[in-house]
Amino acid sequence: MIRATRILRRDALSGGEIVDRVVLDHGDRHRRRVAMRGSGGLDFLLDLPEPAVLEDGDALVLEDGRLVWVEAASERLLEIRAPSEHALKRLIWHIGNRHIPAEIGADAVWIADDHVLAEMVRGLGGTVEPVIRPFRPEGGAYAGGSAQAHAHGGHHHHHVAD
Structure with missing residues (x-):
């Protein structure tokens, strides 16, 4: 082969x-x-x-x-939004605390479909919308449990700075 x-x-x-x-x-x-x-x-x-x-x-x-x-591939994801930038940062912090893959955009976050997290987000005042789209999570090092997140040039990584 x-x-x-x-x-x-x-x-x-x-x-x-x-x-x-x-x-x-x-x-x-x-x-x-x-x-x-x-x-x-x-x-x-x-x-x-x-x-x-x-x-x-x-x-x-x-x-x-x-x-x-x-x-x-397009996947079933949850698109998470918040009423303000500060509220979105709080949501990102809570999601990040759970060590799940997340794709962070300028005004939204995408995670794999998960009803428990959806409830948590709504409880924190965010909105959750199911979407079908490709998933490009940060780092990408979650699959296989490898801790080597190689940063490849040309990709924008958003760091939450407060």
Whole structure:
């Protein structure tokens, strides 16, 4: 089976022959070694030197130089909003305290569908809306329990500063 041994980041993508694509949810985008099958039926072995987070729009480089495009699957998420920036920061703090993957935007936070957290957010005065969209959580190091959150250039990490 042909191996994919490295990741070509979205911002470094220039040309190259894209022969297939893999659609992965956020749990499957944190991997080192796993057999994969592209949407077009190409079987290959992802075999990276170390675990890495595959981002939407990245490509996996096969041993023969061909590329397999990575697409983030749409997932059921909860979109959390708050009446003020301060209220949103409080919500982010409470969510962060639970050590669950969260994607932090300028005026909203997205988490995996979880009715217990939805109730907590409403109790704190936030709004919760179910949405279907790709999930790009901060760090991405939750899957597989690895504590190595590699910060890759070009991605904006929002730090809550009070």
